[in-house]
Amino acid sequence: MLFPEIPVNCCVLICLLLSSCVHLEYANATQSLTQEPADTAVNFGAGAVTLQCVVAEKSGQLFWIKDGEHIGSDKDVTIPGLSRYAIEGDASAGEYNLKITGVALADDGLYQCQVTPSAMDAGLNSHTAKLTVQRPPGSVSLDGSPTMSVKVSEAVNLTCNANGANPAATIAWFRDNAPLEGAIYSSGRAANDVSGKLWDAVSVLGITPELNDHGLVYECRASNAAVTEPIVAGLTFDVQHAPVVAVETIPAEIREETTTICRCVVDANPRSVSYVWSKNGDTLTGVESNQMELLVTKEDHKATIKCSATNTIGTTEGSMELNVLYGPRLVEVPISISVDEGSPAQMECIGDGNPTPTTKWTRLGSRATLSTMQRLQFDTVRGSDVGVYVCSVTVPGFEPITTIGRLDINAIPVIDSPSVQRAKVGSTAILECRTDTKPDPYLIMWSWKDIELETGSEGRFEAEQVETAAGGITSLLHIKRVRKEDYGDYNCTVWNDVGIQSKIIMLEQQGMDRIIYIIIGVVAASGFIFVMTIIFMAYCRRRLRKNKAQVDHASKEAIPVEIIPQVMSLKDALNKGKKTGDEPDGSPHSSGSRPRYAMPHEFVNRKRDSWEDPQYRRRQSNEYMEPHQFDRRPPPPWEDDYDNRREPYNDDDPYARHDNQYSKFEDAKPEPIYHDRSIRSQRSRHSDHEDYVDPRDFCDPPYTRYKPEGNGEYRDRDDPYGYEHDSDKDSEVSYDSKDRLATNV
Known part of the structure; x- marks a missing residue:
C-alpha cells in the first residue's frame, strides 16, 4: 500500500474535492484572442511573411479569411489550392499563425482570423489586417526627354509618368536641382495589370521658358515605400529664340585714321543667322559675315553702327555709337590785331578734339601761362603788351598743336631792313624793304633814277610784296643781271593808316665771299701741319740712327772677359x-x-x-x-x-x-x-x-x-x-x- 496510514474514507473525500475543482474550472473558462494579425507591408518577391493569431481557451474551430473568403482552418494541415499558405504554431499554446512563402502580388489583401462559437463560448473575429505587397514603379518617364525644343516665352507642359507601382508612386519636380511647386498629380489602377494590385501615377508641370532656361535640366523624381532612392527622369530645354545682338569694336578704344573691326556678337537658337550692316542708316554692301573692317576718321565720331541678325525665329538689331578719339583741331584761330595804345583787345583760340581739349596761352619766348580760356583778354593795351602770343591746344594721347597771334599798337611804319645791301655784277640782286609796324601798310613804293615801282616789273626790275613769318610785310626789288650802273641808292617809302616813312637802301658791289676766305685758311693751315709733320719725322729718324750708331760703337769697344769657372791658383x-x-x-x-x-x-x-x-x-x-x-x-x-x-x-x-x-x-x-x-x-x-x-x-x-x-x-x-x-x-x-x-x- 502506498498510503497505509490514510483511511479509505479520506481518499474518497479527496477524490470528490478534486472532481469538483475540475468541474468549476471548465465551467468558468471562455475562448479569446490574445494576439491578432497586424497590418504588414512586404516587398514583392520577399521570402516569407507571417500573420499572427493566438487564441486562448479555444473551444471552436479557427479559420483564416482573405478578402472575405475562407482560405483555411486549423484542421487543415495544408490549405487546398494555396500551397504557399500554411497555418503553423503551437496549438497547445493557442498559436494559429498564417505563413505565406514566396510573396506575390496576389497575396496583397485584407486578412482576418475567426473562431467559431462553441456550446459554451461565442465566436471570435480578429480585426482586419492589411497585407501590402510593395513594388517600385515599373517605369518612370518624362515626355519630351532627353531634349525638348521650346520657344522662348511660349508656355509648355511637362508630363511625368510613374507606372506599375504598389502603392502608387509620388512625383516631385526639380529645375537645375531646385524644387518646383505647382504640379498637378493623379493616380489610378494600372490598365494592363491582371492582378489589379498595381497603380499608375501622373504629374503635369506647366513652364514658360525663358532665355536662361536654355540648357537647363528639368527632372521628375518618383518614389514609394518599395524604393530607398527615387527614380529620376529628366530632360534638357532647347530654348529657341530670335538672335540677341550686341555690337562691339576691336580694339575697344578707337583712334582716328585707324582700321577698326566691328563685330556683331549674336546669341541665337537656331544658330543659322544672316547679317546686315548699316552706318548712320545707310546699308553697307558687300558685308555678309558677323564682322567688318572700318577705316575710322574724325568724321565717324558719334556715327551709329547697326547690325541686324535674322534666324528662323525672328530678326533682332543691335547698334552702337562710335567714340572716335582724335587729335586737336583749331576751329577758330587767333588773328593778329593792332589797336591804339590804352584801348582793350582780345584774341580767341577755339579747339576741338576727343577727349575735350585744353587751351593754354603763352607769350612767345616765355613758358608762363597767361590764360587757360579760349579767349585772351587785354583790358588796356600798353607798349609792354606788344608781341606774339602762342595758343596751344592739347588732347591727351595726341601731339598738341599751336598757333600764334600778334598784338601791336598802331604806329607810323618803321623800316628795319639793312641800309646797305650787296650783289655781284651779273647776278640777280634782291633789295629788301621790311616793316612789322601795324596797321599793315597799304602802299610800299620803290623809287630810283626817276623810276617808281610798287609791284610788277620795269625792264630788268621787278617788285613784289610778301608776308613775313612774324606777320609783317616785306617788299622785294629784284634786279636781274646787275650792272655797274645799278649800284647806288634806292628809296623805299611805306604808307599806312597812321603815317608815312621812307628809307634809303644802298646797293653795293659784293666782294669775295667769306666762305672762300675760310677755305683758303683751312687749306693753308693743313699744308703747314703736313710740312711740320714731315720735318718732325725726319728729325726723329735721324736721331734714332745716331743713337743706334753710338750703341754699336760702344759695343765694339767693349773689353772681353774670360771667367774661369773653378778655384785655381x-x-x-x-x-x-x-x-x-x-x-x-x-x-x-x-x-x-x-x-x-x-x-x-x-x-x-x-x-x-x-x-x-x-x-x-x-x-x-x-x-x-x-x-x-x-x-x-x-x-x-x-x-x-x-x-x-x-x-x-x-x-x-x-x-x-x-x-x-x-x-x-x-x-x-x-x-x-x-x-x-x-x-x-x-x-x-x-x-x-x-x-x-x-x-x-x-x-x-x-x-x-x-x-x-x-x-x-x-x-x-x-x-x-x-x-x-x-x-x-x-x-x-x-x-x-x-x-x-x-x-x-
Missing part, C-alpha cells in the same frame, strides 16, 4: 797658356791674342741655367755660398803644394770638386795686395761687384803665347795690355785679388 793661371793638348775639364778655351767671351751657361756642363740643372738649383738655394764670401782665403800660389790636376767631374754633385779644394785652404793667410792701376780701371768698367777680378790681371807674357799649327813650340803674341813696358813690369800685383778669379763663376 795663380800658378795654374800663369801656366795655362803653356799646356799642350786639351784644356782641363771645365776651363774655357782661349785664343792666343785675345781671350774670348765666356757665356755663363757654358760653365756648367754646357747647359743654360735651369731648374733641371742640379748646380743651378744649389746656387739658388739658401745653403749655397759664393766662394768670395768665405772667411778664409786660399794661400799664395808659391805656397800652394796641392796637386794642380783637377778631379773628374761628377754630374751628380758638380760642387764636390770645389768643396775638396777649399778644404785645403782653411788655414791660409791673406797676403799683401799688389794691383795694377790700369787693370783696376778696366775692371771697374766691366764689373758691378766690388770683388770682381778681371782675368786680364794675370795676363803675363806666357799667358799670351800660342802654338802654331804643325809646330810644337809656343810663340809670343803681341801684348795687348802693354806688359812689355818697363813701367808695367815692376807693378805690384795683388795675388789675393788674382786668386779671386776662381770665385766668379
Whole structure:
C-alpha cells in the first residue's frame, strides 16, 4: 500500500474535492484572442511573411479569411489550392499563425482570423489586417526627354509618368536641382495589370521658358515605400529664340585714321543667322559675315553702327555709337590785331578734339601761362603788351598743336631792313624793304633814277610784296643781271593808316665771299701741319740712327772677359797658356791674342741655367755660398803644394770638386795686395761687384803665347795690355785679388 496510514474514507473525500475543482474550472473558462494579425507591408518577391493569431481557451474551430473568403482552418494541415499558405504554431499554446512563402502580388489583401462559437463560448473575429505587397514603379518617364525644343516665352507642359507601382508612386519636380511647386498629380489602377494590385501615377508641370532656361535640366523624381532612392527622369530645354545682338569694336578704344573691326556678337537658337550692316542708316554692301573692317576718321565720331541678325525665329538689331578719339583741331584761330595804345583787345583760340581739349596761352619766348580760356583778354593795351602770343591746344594721347597771334599798337611804319645791301655784277640782286609796324601798310613804293615801282616789273626790275613769318610785310626789288650802273641808292617809302616813312637802301658791289676766305685758311693751315709733320719725322729718324750708331760703337769697344769657372791658383793661371793638348775639364778655351767671351751657361756642363740643372738649383738655394764670401782665403800660389790636376767631374754633385779644394785652404793667410792701376780701371768698367777680378790681371807674357799649327813650340803674341813696358813690369800685383778669379763663376 502506498498510503497505509490514510483511511479509505479520506481518499474518497479527496477524490470528490478534486472532481469538483475540475468541474468549476471548465465551467468558468471562455475562448479569446490574445494576439491578432497586424497590418504588414512586404516587398514583392520577399521570402516569407507571417500573420499572427493566438487564441486562448479555444473551444471552436479557427479559420483564416482573405478578402472575405475562407482560405483555411486549423484542421487543415495544408490549405487546398494555396500551397504557399500554411497555418503553423503551437496549438497547445493557442498559436494559429498564417505563413505565406514566396510573396506575390496576389497575396496583397485584407486578412482576418475567426473562431467559431462553441456550446459554451461565442465566436471570435480578429480585426482586419492589411497585407501590402510593395513594388517600385515599373517605369518612370518624362515626355519630351532627353531634349525638348521650346520657344522662348511660349508656355509648355511637362508630363511625368510613374507606372506599375504598389502603392502608387509620388512625383516631385526639380529645375537645375531646385524644387518646383505647382504640379498637378493623379493616380489610378494600372490598365494592363491582371492582378489589379498595381497603380499608375501622373504629374503635369506647366513652364514658360525663358532665355536662361536654355540648357537647363528639368527632372521628375518618383518614389514609394518599395524604393530607398527615387527614380529620376529628366530632360534638357532647347530654348529657341530670335538672335540677341550686341555690337562691339576691336580694339575697344578707337583712334582716328585707324582700321577698326566691328563685330556683331549674336546669341541665337537656331544658330543659322544672316547679317546686315548699316552706318548712320545707310546699308553697307558687300558685308555678309558677323564682322567688318572700318577705316575710322574724325568724321565717324558719334556715327551709329547697326547690325541686324535674322534666324528662323525672328530678326533682332543691335547698334552702337562710335567714340572716335582724335587729335586737336583749331576751329577758330587767333588773328593778329593792332589797336591804339590804352584801348582793350582780345584774341580767341577755339579747339576741338576727343577727349575735350585744353587751351593754354603763352607769350612767345616765355613758358608762363597767361590764360587757360579760349579767349585772351587785354583790358588796356600798353607798349609792354606788344608781341606774339602762342595758343596751344592739347588732347591727351595726341601731339598738341599751336598757333600764334600778334598784338601791336598802331604806329607810323618803321623800316628795319639793312641800309646797305650787296650783289655781284651779273647776278640777280634782291633789295629788301621790311616793316612789322601795324596797321599793315597799304602802299610800299620803290623809287630810283626817276623810276617808281610798287609791284610788277620795269625792264630788268621787278617788285613784289610778301608776308613775313612774324606777320609783317616785306617788299622785294629784284634786279636781274646787275650792272655797274645799278649800284647806288634806292628809296623805299611805306604808307599806312597812321603815317608815312621812307628809307634809303644802298646797293653795293659784293666782294669775295667769306666762305672762300675760310677755305683758303683751312687749306693753308693743313699744308703747314703736313710740312711740320714731315720735318718732325725726319728729325726723329735721324736721331734714332745716331743713337743706334753710338750703341754699336760702344759695343765694339767693349773689353772681353774670360771667367774661369773653378778655384785655381795663380800658378795654374800663369801656366795655362803653356799646356799642350786639351784644356782641363771645365776651363774655357782661349785664343792666343785675345781671350774670348765666356757665356755663363757654358760653365756648367754646357747647359743654360735651369731648374733641371742640379748646380743651378744649389746656387739658388739658401745653403749655397759664393766662394768670395768665405772667411778664409786660399794661400799664395808659391805656397800652394796641392796637386794642380783637377778631379773628374761628377754630374751628380758638380760642387764636390770645389768643396775638396777649399778644404785645403782653411788655414791660409791673406797676403799683401799688389794691383795694377790700369787693370783696376778696366775692371771697374766691366764689373758691378766690388770683388770682381778681371782675368786680364794675370795676363803675363806666357799667358799670351800660342802654338802654331804643325809646330810644337809656343810663340809670343803681341801684348795687348802693354806688359812689355818697363813701367808695367815692376807693378805690384795683388795675388789675393788674382786668386779671386776662381770665385766668379
